[in-house]
Amino acid sequence: MTRFSTVAFVVTTTIAAISNVPIATGFQLGSSGRVMWEDNCDYADNNYRSVPGIPDVCGDVCADDSTCTHWAWNSYNGGTCWLKTGTPSTKKTTWGVNCGAQNGLSALTIDYRLMASAQLHSQDQANQCQMSHAGSNGSKMVDRIKAQNYNYNVAAENVAAGQTSVESVMTSWWNSPGHRANILNKDVVNAGFALANNNGCSNYATYWTQDFGREA
Structure with missing residues (x-):
């Protein structure tokens, strides 16, 4: 399966507090989200x-x-x-x-440019103690991946804060329709994932970013 839409799904509350009834209790890490x-x-x-x-x-x-x-x-x-x-x-x-x-989709390929973009954004969120798709310098996701020389045709991003494991953040994204649409979008082929921590934040200590794309 592939994963996502061309419009980033903006979260206004932490994914850890999603009110949807969970539809799954686990995520197959080895299958790249399939x-x-x-x-x-x-x-x-x-x-x-x-x-x-x-x-x-x-x-x-x-x-x-x-x-x-x-x-x-x-x-x-x-x-x-x-x-x-x-x-x-x-x-x-x-x-x-x-x-x-x-879902009948092929596995995603890890792209280290998307990994770098995701890591920088997770660290930026952690530095600011704020979950957001916008960078502290006003950057958007597409700006960040282009800065890593990823010339995209399709791109999207999931962010989250507060989860303490890969399984918990993936399950939270999966249980959110907009984020699940990103994960399962058939038009993307590459992905990058990142986590940054800041125990000094008063709200969340963990900040997650998941970037997807297909090159032009």
Whole structure:
């Protein structure tokens, strides 16, 4: 899957305080944002393959298998991923089982120019103790990536403050429709991620930036 729209989604409150009911409880880091999963759910039928493993690997296996559209995990034989095909409309609540579905997008490529842009902006936010898409010098996201010699055709940015782990910030972004649209936008192919800390801030100590793009 890819991730995002050409318009940055501006947050006015910390993503840690998003009021939406969470739709997922985890983020598959190894799949570059291609998959999410939930606890205590399962899909009926459509099993075509099983793979031994822990829940965290099921999404990666599914994302790398062109037949797989969704999956479930249970403790059978010490842990088994059940790969499925078809529509995930058969989802049901099942305690002790994890399940997830992918969005059919390719993995993003880490671009170190976007990483540099994201890091500078996270540090700027931390220095100012303020979460914002605007830099303290008035810069916009597109100004910052151009300054890193990334000549974009499509670009977008997610920012957040207050989360203490990659999983928690990714889950917060995923649970916010605008940020999730950025993550899943099919028109971007590169990404850069960054975190800066400032324990001297009275509001949030962590400041996250996620930049996406496609070069012209």
